Amino acid sequence: MIIDLRSDTVTKPTPEMLNEMMKAEVGDDVYKEDPTVNALEERIATMFGMDNALFFPTGSMANQAAIKMHTQPGEQLIADKYAHVYNYEGGGVSFNSGVSCKLIDGHRGMITTNQVLESINPPDFYHSPLTSLVCLENTTNKGGGACYNFEEIKKIKKICDDHNLGYHLDGARLWNALVAKNETPKDYGQLFDTISVCLSKGLGAPMGSVLIGNEEIMQKAIRIRKVLGGGMRQIGYMAAAGLYAINNHIDRLQEDHKKAQEIGKVLEKLSFVTNVEPIDTNIIIFTIDGNEEEFITKMAKKNIHFYGMGQGKLRFVTHLDYTQKMHEYFLEELKAI
Ligand SMILES: *Cc1c(COP(=O)(O)O)cnc(C)c1O
Numbered sequence: 001m002i003i004d005l006r007s008d009t010v011t012k013p014t015p016e017m018l019n020e021m022m023k024a025e026v027g028d029d030v031y032k033e034d035p036t037v038n039a040l041e042e043r044i045a046t047m048f049g050m051d052n053a054l055f056f057p058t059g060s061m062a063n064q065a066a067i068k069m070h071t072q073p074g075e076q077l078i079a080d081k082y083a084h085v086y087n088y089e090g091g092g093v094s095f096n097s098g099v100s101c102k103l104i105d106g107h108r109g110m111i112t113t114n115q116v117l118e119s120i121n122p123p124d125f126y127h128s129p130l131t132s133l134v135c136l137e138n139t140t141n142k143g144g145g146a147c148y149n150f151e152e153i154k155k156i157k158k159i160c161d162d163h164n165l166g167y168h169l170d171g172a173r174l175w176n177a178l179v180a181k182n183e184t185p186k187d188y189g190q191l192f193d194t195i196s197v198c199l200s201k202g203l204g205a206p207m208g209s210v211l212i213g214n215e216e217i218m219q220k221a222i223r224i225r226k227v228l229g230g231g232m233r234q235i236g237y238m239a240a241a242g243l244y245a246i247n248n249h250i251d252r253l254q255e256d257h258k259k260a261q262e263i264g265k266v267l268e269k270l271s272f273v274t275n276v277e278p279i280d281t282n283i284i285i286f287t288i289d290g291n292e293e294e295f296i297t298k299m300a301k302k303n304i305h306f307y308g309m310g311q312g313k314l315r316f317v318t319h320l321d322y323t324q325k326m327h328e329y330f331l332e333e334l335k336a337i
Contacts, residue, residue: 003326005306008173008256008282008319011204013241020244026236029055030226036236040243044197044210047246048189052218055239057230059172059209060089062196064096065224067133069194069217070166073098076129078119080106082142084170085135096228100129108277109143111136113155120163133166134159139173139180142309145260145283147177150187157191166217167191172198172209176281179253193217202253202282203245204320208238249320256282256318259327263316266334284316285309302333 004010013021027033037055045053056062063085067077077093079086081103085093093099102119104111121128134156140146160167169192171177178185188195194213199205211221225231257279264279267286277285288295292308299306306316318327 001303001326001329003304003322003330005304005316005318005322005330007307008201008317011319011321013206014204014320016248017204017241017244020240021237024236024240026234028233029235030231030233034234034236034239036243037239040239040246041210043243043246045212047185048195048212049186050189050195050212051215052221053210053212054218054221054225055232055235055242056196056209056211056225057207057232059084059170059196059198059200060092061225061228061230062209062211063135063168063170064089064092065221065228065230066168066194066196066211066213067093067099067135068097068224069213069220070133070168071097071099072130072132074129075132076100076102076121077133077135078102078104078111078116078131078165079135080104080109080111080137080140080143082106082109082140083135083137084141084172085137087142099132102131106143108146109137109140110146110148110152111156112152113159116156116159120159120165123163131163131165133168135168135170137170137172139177139281139283141172141283144277144285144315145173145176145279145281147181147280150181150183153188153191167193169195171195173201173281175250176202176253176257179250180257180281199242199245202256202319203242203249205241205245206238208242210242252320253282256320256322259318259322260284260316262327262331263318263334266331270334270337282318284318285313286315287312288314298337299333304330304333 024036041053199208
C-alpha cells in the first residue's frame with residue numbers, strides 16, 4: 001500500500017470514469033465538432049449561470065488565457081503574494097501578457113477589500129502601470145486550502161466595478177470551497193468576469209480545466225487558447241472524464257475534508273509538531289521541530305509520501321485515491337512515530 005499525500009493531482013481515473021471515457025462520442029474540437037466537449041462546456045456554463053465555457057488542457061493555460069483577455073502589455077494585475085498565477089505558472093504573466101503583478105501580503109493567500117483598494121494605481125498617474133485586473137484564488141493552494149469569506153469577494157467586486165477592473169477567479173479548487181462553505185457555482189458566476197476550474201484536482205479527472213465567462217469577454221478565449229497551443233482535436237475522451245467527475249465526484253469532497261480534519265487532530269497531539277495551520281478543506285500545512293528531510297525520508301520508508309514546502313513547512317493533501325483503509329493505516333503510523 002502506497003500512500004501518496006503529495007497532491008490531489010496524483011489520482012487515477014476510476015473504472016467507472018474510464019468506462020465513460022471509452023464510450024465518449026468525439027469529433028474535432030478545434031472545429032467545435034466534439035459533442036462531448038460541447039456538452040461539458042454547456043454543462044459548466046449553466047452550472048455557473050454564465051454564457052460560455054471553454055475546455056483547456058491545464059489550469060495554468062486557462063488562467064493565462066484569462067489574464068491575456070483582461071489586460072494589455074504594460075498593465076498590472078493585483079494578486080496575493082502566494083497566487084498560483086504568480087508563483088507556479090512559469091512567469092507566464094509576463095511572458096504571455098507582458099503584465100506585472102502587484103503582490104499583496106494577504107492572509108493564507110487571501111486578500112481584503114482595503115488591500116485591493118490600496119493597490120490600485122491612479123489611472124491618470126501615467127508613471128505607474130495601469131491597474132486592470134484583480135485575481136483571487138479560492139481555495140488557496142499555497143495558503144493551505146483556505147476559503148474566502150463570500151462577503152469579502154462581494155466587496156472586492158464592488159471595488160472592481162468602481163475602478164473598471166476585470167475580476168478573475170482562479171478556482172482550481174473552487175469545488176472544495178463550494179462543498180466546505182455550502183455555496184453554489186451561481187454565487188460565483190454572478191460576481192466574476194472569468195472563472196477557471198480544474199477537473200484534474202479533487203475531482204479526479206486525468207486532465208483538463210474549464211474557463212467560464214460571459215459572452216463579450218469569452219469571444220477572445222478561443223483565439224488565445226489557439227495561440228497558446230491549446231486547441232485540441234478528439235478531446236471528448238477527456239471531457240467525458242470531466243463530465244463524469246462533475247456528476248459524481250463533487251459531493252464526496254467532504255470525505256477528503258473530513259480525513260484532513262482527522263489528520264490535523266492527530267498532528268496537534270504530536271510533541272514534535274510545532275504548528276498546524278487551520279484546515280478548511282483538503283490541505284494540511286504544519287511545521288515540525290526537527291529536520292524536515294529526515295521526517296520525509298522516515299515516512300517514505302513506510303510508503304508514505306508528501307512534500308516539504310520550504311521555510312520549515314510540510315504539507316499533506318487528501319484526495320479521491322486516499323482511501324479509508326490508507327487513512328487508518330496512516331493515522332496509526334503518525335501516532336507511532
Ligand atoms: C493546480 C492549480 C492550477 C492549475 O494547474 P495546472 O497544473 O496547470 O492544471 C491553478 N491554480 C491553482 C490554485 C492550482 O492549485
